[in-house]
Amino acid sequence: MFDLPTIWAAIIAFAVLTYVILDGFDLGVGILFPFARTDRDRDIMMNSVAPVWDGNETWLVMGGGGLFAVFPMAYAVIMPALYMPIVLMLLALVFRGVAFEYRWRVVRWRGLWDWAFIGGSTVAAFCQGVALGALVQGIEVEGRAYAGGTWDWLTPFSLLTGAALVVGYALLGATWLVMKTETDLQGLMRRFAWPLAAGTLGLIGLVSLLTPFQDPVYFDRWFAFPAVLYSVGVPTLLLLDALVLFRGLRDGHDYTPFLASLGIFVVSFIGIGISFYPMMVPPALTIAEAAAPDSSLAFALVGTVILVPMILAYTAYAYWVFRGKVDPDAGYH
Amino acid sequence: MLDAVSAETLARIQFAFTVSFHIIFPAFSIGLASYLAVLNAQWLRTRDRTYLTLFDYWKKIFAVAFGMGVVSGIVMSYQFGTNWSVFSDRAGPVVGPLMAYEVLSAFFLEAGFLGIMLFGREKVGERLHMFATAMVAFGTLLSATWILSVNSWMQTPAGYSINDAGQFVPEDWWAIVFNPSFPYRLMHMVLAAYLTTAFVVAGAAGWQMLRGTATAATRKMFSMAMWMAVIVTPLQIYAGDLHGINTLEHQPAKVMAMEGHYDSHPDGAPLILFGIPNAEEKRIDHAVEIPKLSSLILKHDLNAPLDGLDTIPDDDEPPVGIVFWSFRVMVALGFAMLGMGLWSLWRRRKDTLFEGRWFHRAAVAMGPSGFVAVLAGWITTEVGRQPFTVYGLMRTSDSLSPVEAPAVATSLLVFIVVYFFVFGAGTVYLLRLMGKAPEDTGLDPTAEGPLRTAGITPAPQLHPDAIPGE
Numbered sequence: 001m002f003d004l005p006t007i008w009a010a011i012i013a014f015a016v017l018t019y020v021i022l023d024g025f026d027l028g029v030g031i032l033f034p035f036a037r038t039d040r041d042r043d044i045m046m047n048s049v050a051p052v053w054d055g056n057e058t059w060l061v062m063g064g065g066g067l068f069a070v071f072p073m074a075y076a077v078i079m080p081a082l083y084m085p086i087v088l089m090l091l092a093l094v095f096r097g098v099a100f101e102y103r104w105r106v107v108r109w110r111g112l113w114d115w116a117f118i119g120g121s122t123v124a125a126f127c128q129g130v131a132l133g134a135l136v137q138g139i140e141v142e143g144r145a146y147a148g149g150t151w152d153w154l155t156p157f158s159l160l161t162g163a164a165l166v167v168g169y170a171l172l173g174a175t176w177l178v179m180k181t182e183t184d185l186q187g188l189m190r191r192f193a194w195p196l197a198a199g200t201l202g203l204i205g206l207v208s209l210l211t212p213f214q215d216p217v218y219f220d221r222w223f224a225f226p227a228v229l230y231s232v233g234v235p236t237l238l239l240l241d242a243l244v245l246f247r248g249l250r251d252g253h254d255y256t257p258f259l260a261s262l263g264i265f266v267v268s269f270i271g272i273g274i275s276f277y278p279m280m281v282p283p284a285l286t287i288a289e290a291a292a293p294d295s296s297l298a299f300a301l302v303g304t305v306i307l308v309p310m311i312l313a314y315t316a317y318a319y320w321v322f323r324g325k326v327d328p329d330a331g332y333h
Numbered sequence: 334m335l336d337a338v339s340a341e342t343l344a345r346i347q348f349a350f351t352v353s354f355h356i357i358f359p360a361f362s363i364g365l366a367s368y369l370a371v372l373n374a375q376w377l378r379t380r381d382r383t384y385l386t387l388f389d390y391w392k393k394i395f396a397v398a399f400g401m402g403v404v405s406g407i408v409m410s411y412q413f414g415t416n417w418s419v420f421s422d423r424a425g426p427v428v429g430p431l432m433a434y435e436v437l438s439a440f441f442l443e444a445g446f447l448g449i450m451l452f453g454r455e456k457v458g459e460r461l462h463m464f465a466t467a468m469v470a471f472g473t474l475l476s477a478t479w480i481l482s483v484n485s486w487m488q489t490p491a492g493y494s495i496n497d498a499g500q501f502v503p504e505d506w507w508a509i510v511f512n513p514s515f516p517y518r519l520m521h522m523v524l525a526a527y528l529t530t531a532f533v534v535a536g537a538a539g540w541q542m543l544r545g546t547a548t549a550a551t552r553k554m555f556s557m558a559m560w561m562a563v564i565v566t567p568l569q570i571y572a573g574d575l576h577g578i579n580t581l582e583h584q585p586a587k588v589m590a591m592e593g594h595y596d597s598h599p600d601g602a603p604l605i606l607f608g609i610p611n612a613e614e615k616r617i618d619h620a621v622e623i624p625k626l627s628s629l630i631l632k633h634d635l636n637a638p639l640d641g642l643d644t645i646p647d648d649d650e651p652p653v654g655i656v657f658w659s660f661r662v663m664v665a666l667g668f669a670m671l672g673m674g675l676w677s678l679w680r681r682r683k684d685t686l687f688e689g690r691w692f693h694r695a696a697v698a699m700g701p702s703g704f705v706a707v708l709a710g711w712i713t714t715e716v717g718r719q720p721f722t723v724y725g726l727m728r729t730s731d732s733l734s735p736v737e738a739p740a741v742a743t744s745l746l747v748f749i750v751v752y753f754f755v756f757g758a759g760t761v762y763l764l765r766l767m768g769k770a771p772e773d774t775g776l777d778p779t780a781e782g783p784l785r786t787a788g789i790t791p792a793p794q795l796h797p798d799a800i801p802g803e
Contacts, residue, residue: 051448054403058444062436064410069433072425072500079414079421080734086415087744090408091751097404098755101397105762144422144498150740292426293496295503300430307437314445321449321456 004298005291008070009280011304015066017269019059020128021172021262026053028173030096030121031166032192033114040328041185042114048180048326050100055315057093069300073144074280074290080146081139082131082153089127096120122166129165133158133207136275137214138283157210164203168265171196175245175258180326193249193257200261201242204268211275215283218275230274237267341733343741344416347748349715353708354752355409358402360707363477363523364530365395366443366470368557369450373466377459382773386550390771391534394763396451401759403444405752410436416741420722420732427493427501427509428483435479443472474523481522485515488714488724489583501723513583517576518714524569525710528670529703531561535673536700537767539693550771552687555696559686562674570667574630580714581631584724586645587717590656592627593617594641601625602639607661610654615642617657649720656717663709666702673699 026049036042049056067075079086099117103110134153141147174196177189212219222231241263248256276282280290291297369391376384410432413421421429449457449465457465492508493501503509538555541547581588589595593605595615604626608617628637642650673695680686718724722732 051452054400054447055441055444057403057407058436058440061407061410061440062433064414065429065432065436068410068413068421068425069429072429073422075414075425075429076418076422076734079411080418080736083415083734083736083740083744086411087747090411091747093407094404094751094755097407098400098759101400102758102762105397105765109758145418145735147735150737292429293500293502295506296426296430299503299506300433303434303437307441311437311441311445315441318445318448321453 003288004294004301005070005287007301008066008291008297009287011301011308012063012066012070013269013273015059015062017266019056019063020269021265022056022059023053024125024169024265025049025172025176025258026056027096027121027125028169028171029176030117030173031125031170032173032177032189033118033121035188035192037184037188044181044185044326044328045177046100046103046117047328048177051322052318053100054097055318057097060093066300070292070297071280071287071290072292074285076144077139077141077146077281077285077290078135081148082134083150085127085130085134085153089124089131092120092123092127094120096124121169125166125169126162129162130154130158132165132272133161135282136161136211136218136272139281139285141281141284157214160203160210161207164200164207167196167199167203171200172258172261172265175261178249179254179258182325190249190252190257194246197242197245197249197261200264201238204238204264208271217283221275221277227274230270234267234271234274238264241267338738338742340736340738340741341730343738343745344733344736345729347416347741347745348412350745350752351405351408351412351748353711354756355402355405356707356711357704358398358405359473359477360526360529360704361533362395362398362402363473363526364528365391365398365533366473367527368530368534369395370463370466370470373463377463383550383553386548386771386773387554389774390550392451394766397759397763397766399443399447401756405756408748414734415744416734416736417722417732418734420727423498423500423727423732424487424723425500427490427503428486430503431479431483431486431510435476435483439472439476439479442475443469446472477523477526478519481519482510482512482515485518486510486512487722488518488718489514490723490726495726501726514576514579517572517579520572521569521576521710522707524565524572525703525707527561527565528569529707531558531565532670532673532696532699532703533701533767534558535562535696536698539696539700540768541770542687542693543690543697544768546770547687548770548772550773554771556681556686559674559677559681562670563678564674566667566671566674570671573664573667578631580717584718585640586642586649586651587656587714588631589640589642589645590651590653590717591660591713592631592639593620593653593657594627594639595653596643597639597641598628599638601636602627602631602641604630608657610657612653651717651719656713659709659712659716663706663713666706666709669699670702670706 029045029049033042033045036045064075067078095116097120099113099120103113103117106113130153133155137153137155137157139146139148140152171193174189174193178186178193181189212222221227241260245257245260245264248260278286278288280287369388372384372388372391375381376388446465446468449462450469453465454462486509489512490501491512492503492505494504496502534554535558538547538551538558541551542555577588577591592602593608593610594602595617601624603622603624605617605620605622608620608622611618625635628639629635631637631639642653676692676695677686680689680692685692720729721727722729
């Protein structure tokens with residue numbers, strides 16, 4: 001159970017989850033950008049994530065780079081299979097990433113970079129959801145390589161998971177802004193959070209119902225003993241999270257809606273983990289098969305065990321420095 | 334038309350395009366991060382506001398360049414998988430962990446402390462802010478270290494075995510990380526980054542002096558940049574020479590292409606200064622050459638024999654034309670930088686560093702020279718190691734993903750359009766920022782918010798450059 005490939009699968013899963021919840025809220029801020037009422041509100045929204053966004057996005061590099069390092073075969077299969085959504089996501093991230101700096105450098109073109117931020121955030125979120133859906137559907141492997149076509153990833157199911165992630169990230173963004181802002185903008189985001197929360201939960205439910213139809217083995221993994229014990233826990237925790245979220249919104253709390261939304265993502269991610277284990281790339285490639293030789297796994301593990309806690313510590317410190325409400329007049333621009 | 338171009342060619346163009354765009358930003362931000370750390374340290378040490386002004390000025394430029402470097406870098410970390418998946422599968426066990434170390438030790442460090450460096454001086458205080466600035470600079474250097482180790486391993490592989498699946502299996506990590514060409518390549522690249530930054534800074538200062546908008550800070554940064562040119566250029570030429578000799582030992586075919594040596598020279602090879610490589614006839618047309626000098630440079634002996642490409646199987650030869658030319662561009666720019674440094678020494682002696690329109694015009698013209706030299710150098714080393722991805726062991730044609738040409742062509746086209754648009758706009762913004770001279774804001778760097786007119790003492794009296802109410 002605790003061999004090197006399994007430990008590494010857990011670390012990669014941790015990196016992806018960390019990416020999803022961190023970049024999730026800052027992509028979500030981008031998705032909600034067009035709904036801000038004033039230019040000043042847009043400034044505040046962007047400043048709420050400006051000091052942390054590229055740290056957040058580094059977890060995506062960690063997910064990709066980590067996969068390359070310790071599961072090179074999985075990396076070599078997944079990337080060509082998801083060629084289109086991955087390339088599109090990267091381009092979208094280019095647009096939104098540069099918008100953080102560019103929009104402060106111009107007057108006439110500001111609208112353009114605002115839309116680059118909005119479009120980039122939304123498309124990146126959608127493509128990540130599509131990639132997840134395509135992975136759940138399963139990827140055709142022959143020998144050590146991808147054996148499917150250019151468009152295999154495109155199905156109604158993957159489009160649904162794409163939409164689900166856009167709505168989910170928007171929920172994270174809205175509750176983040178409830179936590180980080182005041183007055184009108186906060187009220188607006190609080191109002192948005194209700195339908196976004198309902199939409200996120202509904203889409204999670206729909207995706208969960210459709211997942212066993214992608215491959216019946218998912219059904220078995222959920223309802224075989226002893227996994228069923230965990231399986232019961234996932235929806236229960238999800239409902240509890242939802243309850244905390246709605247109550248927090250109703251009672252005007254600043255922090256609990258965001259934390260509860262993060263909880264929804266964590267629990268859903270555990271659910272996906274239950275569906276996948278012990279596969280690395282469904283339906284056929286296992287964690288053990290995809291793993292690099294032990295000498296690679298051990299070498300990379302030493303650094304990870306030392307460095308990841310340090311990374312978490314100084315990342316937490318950076319968040320601590322920029323804690324509290326965003327000061328509308330701060331920023332170095 | 335697409336049928337005529339193979340997926341391999343398209344994927345190679347795509348990688349060359351995205352990686353060339355990417356390297357421009359780190360080449361600049363590695364040097365600039367160190368420069369910012371020096372400026373901030375100087376401000377803390379001397380309390381001379383000129384340094385603070387320069388720090389705040391270059392900080393904004395750094396933020397734009399760094400943002401472009403991050404997003405173009407994320408693309409790179411996925412390019413290996415999308416277009417070169419067979420390479421990824423086989424070489425991943427060796428190069429993957431090195432890249433993971435780059436992410437863990439460098440990228441997170443830079444990203445984690447960047448926010449504090451840019452936005453946090455008032456929030457965390459001067460000391461922690463200095464620490465954050467130093468960590469960003471350290472992170473950029475660490476990042477260069479890991480990625481150059483990866484690249485060097487692909488050029489001079491060591492410390493591996495090959496398993497049944499054809500994968501490179503790490504046997505000795507020390508030998509892998511410190512592979513034979515790594516120290517030379519690292520030194521050469523870091524110095525190149527410092528020179529690139531120095532010439533950009535000098536170019537911006539030159540422009541401001543020509544326009545008559547120069548401030549005290551402009552002159553300070555020009556002087557600092559010119560000292561860098563004086564000190565670093567000779568070091569770089571020396572490092573380049575060592576790197577070349579190392580390449581001769583491990584990748585002789587690359588040096589043959591750089592030198593244009595189609596034929597072997599048993600008693601001393603000439604240095605070909607210029608000429609037109611003729612790939613069909615396998616000779617250099619209209620060559621202008623200095624007898625025996627190549628042997629002297631590479632072997633430190635006028636009569637040392639040097640093999641030519643006639644000793645290399647045709648299938649293993651790199652394309653000579655590109656390597657031959659890009660190498661000459663790099664070397665010529667290196668010597669132009671040296672000339673600029675010497676010119677500045679002479680003017681400094683005569684106390685005319687901040688006068689002389691031709692001198693400042695030359696500084697502006699040399700502003701982008703570092704970028705061109707870096708690109709030319711990378712083209713030399715990357716094209717020169719063809720047709721291999723892992724030198725001598727894995728061919729480029731065997732490294733490709735099972736992707737179809739139309740998919741690669743489409744994404745290539747979109748990359749080209751997007752990159753030119755996005756990074757073109759970024760370049761315009763950077764030039765605009767650098768076009769304005771750095772001015773003292775008159776703000777107290779440790780106070781929350783602007784200082785304005787503090788109590789009964791008017792700000793202009795405290796800080797002569799400050800504009801009241803700004």
